[in-house]
Amino acid sequence: MDDALHMRRAFELARQAHGRTWPNPMVGCVLVKDGRIIGEGFHAQAGQVHAELDAITRAVEPVAGATAYVNLEPCCHTAKRTPPCAQRLIAEGVARVVVANVDPHPAVSGGGIALLREAGIEVVTGVLAEEGEELNEVFFHTQRERRPFVHLKLASTLDGRIAMPDGQSRWITGEAAREHAHRLRAAHAAIAVGAGTLRADNPRLTVRLPGYDGPQPQRLVFSRGGKLPADAHVFIDADAARTRVFSGIPLEDALAQLHAEGVANILLEGGAGLAAAFLRAGLVQRVSHYLNPSYLGEGQAALEPYGLADLHRRITLKGVKYTSLGNDLVLTGRI
Template identity: 50%
Template sequence: MGATTAERAAMRRALELAAQVPARGPNPRVGCVLLDADDSTISEGFHRGAGTPHAEVEALRRASESRGPGAARGATAVVTLEPCNHHGRTGPCVDALLGAGVARVVHAQQDPNPAASGGAARLRAAGVDVLGSVLADEARALNATWSRALELGRPVVTWKVASTLDGRAAAADGTSRWITGRAARHGVHRLRAGVDAVVVGTGTVLADDPDLTVRHAPLTGQQPERVVVGLRDLPASSRLARAAAAGEAVMQLRTHDPHEVLDLLWYREHRHVLLEGGPALAAAFWRAGLVDDVVAYVAPVLLGNGASAVADLGIGTIADAARLDLLDVAVLPRDPEDPTDTPTVRLTLRPRKER
């Protein structure tokens, strides 16, 4: 039997519930709606992040609170993700659903996590009626970055680059504040607010002394972890060294290997990282095939000399040029109250992987 009209409506509601949580951290956003035999809603639940009850468990708890023990017996659970089948910080949702006597499970996206998948098969084996792939595209879009990370087996890497029209990231004397406009800089803070970690090289720390925190955008939860890659020591007077000394989430990885960086960040349960540079580190990630998305801020400014936005990519001929697909273009206007501000063009791109 396919999904009923009530079940599809409940799935849309479950997607709305899941979307209340920021798309950060190691766990997906998941919503659940329990329906009784008359297609009326018994209860709802959504997952609030790692270590908290999963959506199904939360919905079952609320059902018991509102209608008493056994409230979910014979019910239909409508869930945006295939119920998990493993022990992590919490127990398997499959166990909770079976224990509650749920008769039917309708889920959207199949779980791409090999450690957690198999829930649908186990439910079927226990006699539960299971229907999958209901509004699956919408569910995947809700957890697009998380899903990509699970499929890649590493964090998704978004490279943020800011440059002049002639591809410079700094002037000949090393100055770079500010090439792009205020709206672009605030946009970078919104990018930071949506990732688990912000990554720069030691050269950027020495040249720019960045803070790398979210300050000009709303932030839910903790600041993203600040990560410095490279062998050189951080100056004790630098903002990041002072932040680390104060116990803030700053980490230095003494390596030049991008794969090693992502392996460690994956181990620390980071699923999305923002690569902010500089040119050498960006080139290292690119040459390793580890750049998944690019957000480029290009200002109508010419320098003619100075540091390039990216270092040598090992490309010697136009036939080997790196090509990217253009996903979005936006013009960020200058502040009319500030004559020193500049408009900036934001390009959102995705590298063309070899087919």
């Protein structure tokens, strides 16, 4: 029970750096000695000290004999700017290390744990592993699959409609839901839409939040080869250089290309055809569905058919969380 308690605190510390550590994962560390927390730390930003060293530096007494709780396996290699954490824990005389997840990075992947055990340190792994996996789901996915993490965003009425038959769609959801969606944009490296959505809605695909001064995501437009409007916002605004068009290229190849360029995660915003294509290809990892408590009875569906032939093979979400946003509801879960 104490292991789970302190690991959850490590998760809390790690989350403080959300959005600032890429391409590194979010990591927190808690040092406990004689039942007392004597040090806490987290990896605040890529290039800065790792969580273990931060916790050791902040410790109020020597950490020899302490237990280190860290959500990700301590590294065992010297990175460009940071020394190996496993060796530092050994040098400090830590007696026990509790880890949520093994690091999938090929330069670590069990090596840090092996180094600690060879030094006589007790290592416990898998504590709250599922929560740890969700915390760094983008990092784990990109390391294992070598392509960006794709997060599908849908917004519809209760009967699954995103627009009237004539295309009228502003606004299906309320202001609180739309603000929440902009925060979702801010957490992604790129936003993707299909050519049909670009022609129908002329979206800006930017983060528009009061006081927001962070980076704007790349804008990705997927087209089967049809003509795109040259005067669309994404082609003429101040961020036009950050707009990419993928025309006639398989989705898997486009994602592989984006991964090679360092794009970690993509928010897939529409339309119904592109969303169905990504789902059909098994390329979506998470879905956030904004629901407005209303019915249209007719109009454009949130998803085009994607070839489902058996009820038992339907796409199902797990680990679903529900958030109330004014009169709307957003549910999010992993596929």
